Amino acid sequence: METNAIRVGLLGLGCVGSGVIRALTRNQEEIERRAGRQLRIVCACARDLEKSRDCSTEGIRLTTNPHEVVDDSEVDVIIELMGGIEPAKELVLRAIEQGKPVITANKHLIALHGSEVFAAAESQGVNVAFEAAVAGSIPIIKNIRESLSGNRITWVAGIINGTGNYILSAMEKEGRSFEEVLADAQRLGYAEADPSFDVDGTDAAHKLTILASIAFGIPLSFEQAYREGIENISADNIVDARELGYRIKHLGIARRTEGGIELRVHPALIPHRRLIANVDGVMNAVVVQADAAGAHLYYGAGAGGDPTASAVIADLVDVVRTLTTDAENRVPHLAYQPHALSDLPILPIDDVETACYLKLQARDRPGVLAAVTRILGDRGISIEAIRQRQSMNGDSGEGVPVTLLTHAVPEAQMNQAIVEIEVLEDVLSSVQRIRIETLG
Amino acid sequence: METNAIRVGLLGLGCVGSGVIRALTRNQEEIERRAGRQLRIVCACARDLEKSRDCSTEGIRLTTNPHEVVDDSEVDVIIELMGGIEPAKELVLRAIEQGKPVITANKHLIALHGSEVFAAAESQGVNVAFEAAVAGSIPIIKNIRESLSGNRITWVAGIINGTGNYILSAMEKEGRSFEEVLADAQRLGYAEADPSFDVDGTDAAHKLTILASIAFGIPLSFEQAYREGIENISADNIVDARELGYRIKHLGIARRTEGGIELRVHPALIPHRRLIANVDGVMNAVVVQADAAGAHLYYGAGAGGDPTASAVIADLVDVVRTLTTDAENRVPHLAYQPHALSDLPILPIDDVETACYLKLQARDRPGVLAAVTRILGDRGISIEAIRQRQSMNGDSGEGVPVTLLTHAVPEAQMNQAIVEIEVLEDVLSSVQRIRIETLG
Incomplete structure (x- = not known):
């Protein structure tokens, strides 16, 4: 199979990057049996080459210069796992310019600059895949873009930030305060040193922005998303909720109404009988309501190296399968044909x-x-x-x-x-x- | 968009067929905005043309002769919703022979004769899509075949027969016997006049056979699936289970072990804290355990005209997108390349x-x-x-x-x-x- 091997350049060798290398190595045979060809990481860049890693980088050319990876003429496909806006954005655009498809887990980049990235990709005739950007391992992008293509989608609601859900679950289980649980989560590595994007709703709003676009065919509208964090939820609120038959979850909700699209991230009381009310810890879940399918729920790990790597590799196999596909036969980046996006307004929270x-x-x-x-x-x-x-x-x-x-x-x-x-x-x-x- | 319209022939105008026509009509604009072209049912066959239906058949040529649909030179794609082995099998093979891709919801046909059907399709270079054959609206085929392509899948367990789950849920809720609830379900139309396939595990085993093949890359092995029904579950068993912290569900389970593949359908006690233990009524859910992604759960309507139509239309859009794709770039029918199926044995239940x-x-x-x-x-x-x-x-x-x-x-x-x-x-x-x- 060496003859038709796909050569991949990897930007970022952190938790997810290591997970990708591990899974591609461990499951090489399974993946080849499915994809019909070999997928091989040929080069990778990392900030610190001396750092010890959870994966073997044998046979992979390592560099600290991401441009070397993007510009490498031997590389067919780029996987971007650096996160943040720059230099990720510049590197992604450069890869596209060279006709290289990109797989990214970067919700921040897609939510804010997806339109620019996709326009560049469409003009070059290459794919940008971003399943790993939303809800980690859960194939929510594929499910909405492809599996619900016959439906009019009414709403999407999800627990799409694992850290926030871990904190709320621990507050409920242990009867402790937000501050206490957050401090523990930081110590255990479940929360970042700066947890603000996780607890104030920004990270969830990035993901929700993407989900709303592909569900309703609207442009990416992160700036108009309403955001409210979980920092004011008290142990008392959680007890109240339970006594009233609810559980409190931090939800991202996008809903189609007559007047426009609701786009909001905030804590919410959910009836405890709903499956999604019983999603605990770092797990994620997304419910999609659609006119023909009815309600769907998808549940899985929303973060972590291995689960996110699962989504990255699925994208890689998909991208490789469509390398020679005519543009009009590819799944559009935002589910709807670029010329067919709707101008439905985002409703103000009022x-x-x-x-x-x-x-x-x-x-x-x-x-x-x-x-x-x-x-x-x-x-x-x-x-x-x-x-x-x-x-x-x-x-x-x-x-x-x-x-x-x-x-x-x-x-x-x-x-x-x-x-x-x-x-x-x-x-x-x-x-x-x-x-x-x-x-x- | 008329110029690149896809012309579809529909075999079967029952509950699912009507749902397909309704959704294609109601969501025509949404679907075109996604698929970039029109999908049009041009002819359909039904046993009784006089029967009143839940959909408008205006503009659709109707016939009682399915061969007229399959042989129609104006038809690009066939949707088979007749169910059962013959004449469905003969018609599907005939469509393939004419180079027409087929979308089918026929689990019985795929579980028993899928190998023959897929071999014919591969030799003709056409696709046979069957998302609707398992778990109704839930995109479980796509999730396993595509979204978990980077994983080694360990096991799949699902509530994949809505009638059986409806009966068990009602027995639990109402404290009634299997016979009483079944009689009610038949009266309400949730169970067939001959419910044996639903309650004895045959229908679930058809679906499980398909799931096991795509999860593990093994040939379709329906005859080796162990089947046990729910007819011996008593209200007492359900009370026992609840008191011990479990709920009883009728599960299809496929598991990879060192010695081979477990393939079995039977009632099971599941710890009540598991999400899948709380899936009630006619709903379906499937849990997949994979080495990188971890546990995934997919939940949705497992039957019914509209939900099943959702899966059929998703397949239709996918099939249309790959009409011009090289065979080696298509998703293989059973997830793994046909030459790469494994000969892992199915374990005897003993x-x-x-x-x-x-x-x-x-x-x-x-x-x-x-x-x-x-x-x-x-x-x-x-x-x-x-x-x-x-x-x-x-x-x-x-x-x-x-x-x-x-x-x-x-x-x-x-x-x-x-x-x-x-x-x-x-x-x-x-x-x-x-x-x-x-x-x-």
């Missing part, structure tokens, strides 16, 4: 309608609940449940916790009600709002 | 090792449990739990129920122990065995 869980501290005094519910009533917001904890030892000055569940209401309307509630004299805290997603 | 739940009636008399456990101990079978219900009103003559959970043991060894237990004087019933699958 126009998004959700049911809500509200939490506040109030003086344990007659009339407080009446005042709160009157404000909600005046704004046309129906209440599904209300609960005021008994004060255990008189009013300690902090008041008692009040929990409300509302029916669906546009965000702007709820914001106004919250402002009015917060100025009530007997309301001692700001009002915390967590949206409810029934995903039904 | 050699399969599983933990077991055992249930029997015994006289409520000292020494019975000691005798049972001694037999198991002599056979090297460790017991994880044992439970004997108290007799409520003395020994009524039927004895009292005894439940045991064992650790993993080869089937043949357990069979011998069961024979010995059944001849004990104080054991009043046969011994019921349900295998336990931890799927961990």
Whole structure:
């Protein structure tokens, strides 16, 4: 099979890069039996060549200069696993310019600059594959782009950041605070030293941006994605949710409505009977609702060297199979033909309608609940449940916790009600709002 | 787009055929925006043209003669939705002979005669696509064949018969017997008038046969699949299972072991914490364990006109995209190149090792449990739990129920122990065995 071997250049020899080399080596025979040819990493670049790695680099030319890999005339395909915008973007564009297909796990790059990258790729007639950019091992890109091609997709909702889900799961299991669990996660290597993209929703919004484009045929619109992190979720919220029949997950949600596309990342209460409410730890899951197929759920490891390598190699085999395919017969990068993207607007979060869980501290005094519910009533917001904890030892000055569940209401309307509630004299805290997603 | 329209001939206008026509009509624009061309049903055959249908057949030439569809020189692609072996097989082979790709939902045909069909297709250079043959809307064929191409797959386990899962779910929810629920399911149209393929495991074994081939690269081996139905599962078993922390599901399991491939369909106790244990009603789910990706779960509707149509149309778009692809660049029918299939043997059920739940009636008399456990101990079978219900009103003559959970043991060894237990004087019933699958 040596004669038709595909020669691959690898940019980045970290956790995922090592995983790719390991799997290509370990499963060489399985992969050849499927792909009908050999896939061989011929050169790779890394920042530090002295660093010890979890894989053998025997037979691979190593360099610290990524341009040497991209420019190598022996290389047929480039795998980009450096992450971040530059120099990844420049290198990807350079590879494309040379007619080399690119496989990337770089959600940041695709979410922000995918349009430019894909336009370059289309004009050169090469593929850019990015399955590994969203939900690690889960083939969510392929499932939406190919397996649901006969459907009108209504919504996509996913747990698409493993670190955030690990933190929420550990908070629930151990009854601990966000800060405590995050510190542990950092110590164990589940969270980065700078975890902000994971906990503030940026990483999930990168991935959601990509999912929304391929689900609805809209341009990549990261800047318009609403983002809310999990840093304000308390152990109390999690207990409340459980008692009310919900679990709290950090969701990315993209939904097609009459007015436009909802595109939002935030914590959400999900009915505990839903499969996705029971996805714990670093696992990811994505639910897609489509008109013919109905609801699909895909579950798997959302990060890690080996799982992400699985997606990278699947892309590599796909790309190799379409090297000689006419452009019009390839799966379009964003699922829809480039000329057929839709200009459906992204809805501002103010126009998004959700049911809500509200939490506040109030003086344990007659009339407080009446005042709160009157404000909600005046704004046309129906209440599904209300609960005021008994004060255990008189009013300690902090008041008692009040929990409300509302029916669906546009965000702007709820914001106004919250402002009015917060100025009530007997309301001692700001009002915390967590949206409810029934995903039904 | 009319110029590059693909003209499709449809064999079968039942539930799935109508779903295909409906979705192609309703989502025509969405599909064209993705596929870059029009997909048009130009002719269709049905047994009874007078029958009223759930779809408009305007603009479609109708006939009762399937050969007219297959032989129509205007038709580019055939969709076969008749089911059963003949005349489906003859028609599919005839379409292939004429160089027409075929999309089929016919698991029965593929499981039994896939090798012949694929060989014919390969010699003619056309594709036969069969995503809809397994698990309805769930893209399990594509996920295993393409998205896990970098992996060595260890096992596949699935709830792949919706009728069976509906019956077990209803038995659990309503505490009713198999017979009662089946009668209801037939009345409601969830079960066929002759439900034997659904409840005896034949239908699931057809699907499992296909999954095992594409997961492990082995020839289709339906005849060697072990099959056990759900007709002997009682409401008592389900209550037992729940109390022990399990749920009972009808599983298809294919597992790679050192000695060969396990290929078996039977009821199984699954720990209730597993996502797949919580898949209810007519829904299907498949878990795939692979060395790099880890565990994947795919969940969705396993039957029904619209969901199955979703899979058929996805295949249609894929097939159209590869009409001009060189044979060596197509995804092989059974995932592995035809010359690279493995001759791993299918293990006889006697050699399969599983933990077991055992249930029997015994006289409520000292020494019975000691005798049972001694037999198991002599056979090297460790017991994880044992439970004997108290007799409520003395020994009524039927004895009292005894439940045991064992650790993993080869089937043949357990069979011998069961024979010995059944001849004990104080054991009043046969011994019921349900295998336990931890799927961990």
